[in-house]
Amino acid sequence: MDLQSSAGPPQASERPLAGSLVRRTREAFSQQGALSLAADQFRERDGQTDMALAVARTIEEGGQLVVEAGTGVGKTFSYLVPALLSGERVLLSTATKTLQDQLYGRDLPRLVEALGLPVRTALLKGRASYLCLHRLDLARHDAGPDRVSARTLAKIEQWSKATRTGDLAELPGLDERSPLIPLVTSTRENCLGAQCPQFRPCHVNAARREALSADVVVINHHLFFADLAVRESGMAELLPTVRVVVFDEAHQLNETGVQFLGVQVGTAQALDFARDLLAAGLQHARGLVDWSTVVAAVERAARELRLAVGKQWPGAKLRWLDAAPEGIEPEAWQRALDALHEGFAQAAEAIDTVSEMAPDFVRLHERATQLAQRAARFALPCPPESVRWVDVGQQLRLIESPLDIAEAVQTRVLKVDKADPDAIGRAWIFTSATLGDDPKLRWFTEPCGLADAEVLRVASPFDYAAQAALYVPRQFPKPNDPGHSGAVAQLAARGAAVLGGRTLVLTTTLRALRVIGDAMRQHFEHTEAELRPEVLVQGELPKRVLMDRFREGAGAGRSGCVLVASASFWEGFDAPGDVLQLVVIDKLPFPPPNDPLVEARSRRLEGQGRSSFNDYFLPEAGVALKQGAGRLIRRETDRGLLVICDTRLVAMGYGKRLLAALPPMRRVEGEAAFDSALAELG
Template sequence: MQLDDQVARAFAPEGPLARVLPHFCPRTGQTDMALAVAGAIGAPARLVVEAGTGVGKTFAYLVPALLSGRRVLVSTATKALQDQLFGRDLPLLQRALALPLRPALLKGRSSYLCRHRLELARQDERAGDADLARDLGRIERWAQGTLTGDLAQLPDLDERSAAVALVTSTRDNCLGADCPRFQQCHVYQARREALAADVVVINHHLFFADLAVRESGVARLLPSAGVVIFDEAHQLAETAAQFLGAQLGTGQLLDLGQDLRAAGLRWARGLADWQALHDGLRHAVRTLRLLAAGGGGDPGDHGAARVPWAGPAPDGVDPAQWADALHAVVAALRAALAALDGLAGLAPDLQHLHQRTVALLERLAHFSAAGDGGRVRWLEVAGQPRMSESPLDVAPALHALWHGAPAPQGAWDEEGGAAQAADARSWVFTSATLGDDAGLRWFTEACGLQDARILRVPSPFDYARQAALYVPGQLPLPTDPAHSVQLAHWVSDAVARLGGHTLVLTTSLRALQAVAAVLQKRFLPGGGIEVLVQGQAPKRQIMESFRSQAHAGGHPAGQVLVGSATFWEGFDVPGDALQLLVIDKLPFPSPGDPLVRARSERLAREGRSAFRELALPAAAVALKQGAGRLIRRESDRGVLVVADTRLVGKGYGKRLMRALPAMRRLASQEEFEAALDALTRTSTTDCPWP
């Protein structure tokens, strides 16, 4: 039986999916997408699919891929979707299709417990902190029974805990085969299982990271994978840019100092002044971080978190002081290297520290030299400062990867292996948001996929019946400094009227803080409305708490969640928990962002409009992505508020409006309040949404 016949049979009303899955309902869009994926596998070819919310794209690409009999690699943007695919979707489909396939889940190093580093963690000077010590104890108890070492299976551990960095490895500090606990290594165990699997679920960062460094793992999996599928593909170009560029974080330097002192005192005590070497490096890095902190840029604004770096130093930093600070770090690293030169043979830890120090010196030399005209350099100032550089355009390297042509030097050629096999491989790229035009050019041009087959599958939801859109005209423009505060007061009234069930998405951390401050002042603890704020608790805990509004019994307190970038996508809240979604302003990319600025300047040099070809399509995709949080299933009802009158008052607003689902428009505050009242009634009765 041909693959497309098998796929059509699987999705038929009386097919295997309908027999095994109790809530399965055939959808034309889902079947169309599945048949298109089957066609791309049979060709083989490159297929780009924008599948609207509710299409069921996961099953639409998994069913033909699993039935094809070829080895499958599925890459996602988030670890949450990885866990869902591996833990829920694949087992369901294996049972429904009766396929004896061997699946595997493969994440990056930071997701797995490192037993060697766990043994060393108690020796770290930070381990005396009470909270960290408690988390280490929890990890030590869990480590005795875990089979996978995946920290996501330790639900009580806050992902922001300092203990995570102490008990996981990085590409810098991993000892590889020289590690005394290599035979029990969870990372290499997961990779061995992946190499023997029929279906491997990875993420975009791991895909590009391993290809970039030709490390064992994905770089070995790729040549033998007949089908490669990227879900949440809208993040591909940005992720690829990270690994075609260069980075050096001050955190890497501080980690080296910590490991240098610990390993030196353990294996070569008395043979060098390890404490002094650690202190010297830490002092040099501290000076560098202080300079970076004064480099112009307000971490409260996403765009300002990246400080442009076109000259000898980042903008706002004195070039002479910057050069002196870099020189001091180099001197501290050279002192460490001199101490390690004659001692590296004493232990694998010391040998690897020697290699890490050399690599960091090479990276510092790179950032001390003048930049390349085809690349963009900047300084990240949010969190631990990090020097970053990225190609202005990743499309040529990605085009080479998808097509099997010789890759540019330094790109992902895996010594020719991956490139040579690419022409016999099927590539599928899918997401709910890939562009706002028929050719999905926002995605295809950035990823070198102009010649791919394009399929757009609309959402099956009846948005005109299920949702409404309101643009409050009484609020000031987002350019007004009072916008966030006035918006927060307006939202607080709506939250009180609805009883919670509200998600506020902001386009900057500054706006998030302003809105959260007003809401937390209005809704005090124990008053019936709980305010959840990104950054004030673990993200997983916030999401689970917000979702629970729809399932808690009795009359639980309603909730309003205020989130920024991390909640604009990948946050699925079906049911009554989310009925009001507020977007504070149109999500145009920040003109101060170095990458945006460099790409805008390039378009201007070519006589093209940066606003029409860069800013506007990016805003349309982001707006569409954020709005997609509201309606997640056929029974959902809700109101979307875009608190930016430019959506209806500017000519370009029509293009942005077309990017949104076809919701009914609310023309006045009175209509908006009536819609909230209707939601309040339908959340507790069977009355239909008007």
């Protein structure tokens, strides 16, 4: 977390005069301006400058600005330059840790140097990103790590002696899915705070101290909403002193916020609490409380709650519209909930009698009290404008969620209904490549409570008609046909064979992911080794490894790659150049209609006299489709072919609206034209 300078932010009396920020921003983006020193092959672009000037005006005047900036606009520099030139304290929030690291490690240093500004920058992530020295010590003395875990733990220990930041992203080769990470990082529940023996060298506290003294702080949306939800130190201390807040990748803001502004309690939480309580009780207060009995009551209540649900499909989401979730006997469910609440409450009473004996008991008492409150909440009716459901796996998660973040943004972020002097004149910038399929960007502004924001749409500078083509096969199995995934695999393999890999297949379901991946591997089984593309499937390797291997492409005696992926690869995956020339999307990405949150949002729209299909399902599909298609062309020299294997796009009336949401690529009709387009790329 290298700080660029020790100079502090200017005071209000030292800020540039009104209007001068717009002028200096315009100068920076001129052909001979400072930006030409920071950007490779810089050339003046009207769209990039228009966005930068709009950001500068918003910073000067205050208010909210929503900008959809198409791929290639250069939106990062468009908001960074005026933000840095303003002399204000700035908070930058992104959707992913990857973009966080890119902003902090590459973009900000280049701009700070080019603009010649004395600016201190800091990077702040959530607790789970930092090594906890106390928990590392506990893990070191754990009796039973397996051989692989022991080797990984040894690497972490060696790295811990050299790292200054404790950011686990610095540790090469650490799988983000490693089961060791929760053992060597802290959570708000198990952090000992000032009572921790490693409090002074704590990496989380060091990161927060640097953030509090920095001019520009880079965070992520998860941290923003997590701290907003619990009013924890860090974000809560930073925001009142910051006048400029920028959300990049803002299209993820609503779904991220909904996760953190809701309430959850689960059987896994209960069992984790019980395990921690028993360990602390036997270590620090053996014989003072019958810990086994206290813990057994919590464990028994958790088991009874799971048994009340019975057998369900793994991954099922049970609607919860009445006293109990669908298909569950209400009395048995209520008894189990009451028992869970009673178990937590009794545990809190027991801990209270020994709370002064060790710091662990203070945290355990807080956890027990909070879990008891949550169990009691779920025994009451669901509040209006929220929705409840139960996630079913080996364990249960009871979830209560707001339908969107509009109210929270209005009252807790923008504070439009409160006479808060800190909120007056603050500038809020929201930007992404995709924020809706209509001129007012209502898909984004409505659920985010930004109906009064200024809206700007900046088109991509790419010549899509020349650089890319779109093919929608008309003779193809319907999306719900059992043979659909096999046909997608066959078409993708046909393209990958011509291109020598260079293919990304995006699926809408995990089932399709597995079927298409297996089918493509079988297709290439008998292909000569030097001509056989490597088929990579999401979930089989860490995401970072998959992305790096795909970007390497052909070379060193290897063939190119096919990547079959779902979910997170629809966005944020950047593979410019000729390593990716074919993107195949299996189906139109409509939200799952039986998802409880989707159902609740649909019911609300219908209750308002609106069409849930036109006002929710279509915009959602349009945005997701645009995100997926955006993986294809990343530079002005890229060329490629987009295939959407869903005949509804050309057979149904609503297909025109979805086609209009896509970049203006030229259309390819018929198999012969498809083969010809592939041959041109190959």
